[in-house]
Amino acid sequence: MSRRVRHGRTSRRRGQDAELNVTAFMNLMVALVPFLLLMAVFTRLTIVQLNLPSSKIEDKPEPPAIELEAILRADRIDLEDRGKALISSFPKKEEQYDFKALTQKLREIKTSFPDIKAISVLPEEDVNYDNIIKAMDAVRSLTYRQDDKLVEAELFPDISLGKAPVIETSVNEMAGASQ
Template sequence: MRRLRRKIKQDAELDITSFMNLMIVLVPVLLLSLVFSQVRILNLQLPVNSEPQENTELNDAPKVLELIVNAEGFVINYPSGVLLTELNKQHGEYPYLQLSKYLQDLKLTFQQQGIEKSDILLLLAEDTEYQTIVSTMDTVRSFKAVVAANLVDAELFPNISLGDAPE
């Protein structure tokens, strides 16, 4: 007769060293990738009242710098309703570089006259594209300047308010 040999089953040991090595590499990589996926938020201000109130004199009314964005280009007013300049589209594109240069000169003029101005009111036409709004906000907020052989963002008008353009 044949003897049946039964092997005694032993519990197999679980070898997790390769899994631990994978986790040691994977966790830092995932943590480092989280830094690059930040959400950007653009802070906006409520528009200031450009109409003089009944109890204030005309000289005490806040002077508002307005930038009207319409289908033809940019219109800059200061104080509210008084035309400074118009920058028309060139080849179907908004003149962001010209706008930046003009606002840099305007900021310098304000500083020379002792006017502390850091707010601007963007008045947007109804059919203005989203990318145009964001690019305009980036242009009026700051510009690239060279300081001590380094390229930095110099401040123009960081306090931005939005509104509807007049018809």
């Protein structure tokens, strides 16, 4: 009895179906689907509205009466009129920025300049991301209670983000600090 050898093919008979082993695939799906569903609950995506500087030079007839900058320093928040004058400074309280005081001061400014909608938030390099977002929320709007309802008032919704200017220190201050 001699057998015939076929090259490149298995010696199965025609018409016989091969059985697929889907156990490993089913185990993967049983573990992967609940994991992905749980991760969807813990993942939250938030979009922050932000105005980035444009590369176009636009013709502006006149600059606004006030150009606000909220500068987040390591130990305080400075509220300035773009390089002209320091409006107010809010030191940290118990190692936390005083965002409530910043919002109240911006509310006073908004009553004087109701048409102004723009502000720049300028954090120093060592300010963490969470505090930057809190500052943006504080300058964007104000939430207060009126007639047992929470009311949200718009402050400065057009927020630009940039880098804080470096504090200039004089030679005399540096010499006094080293002694």
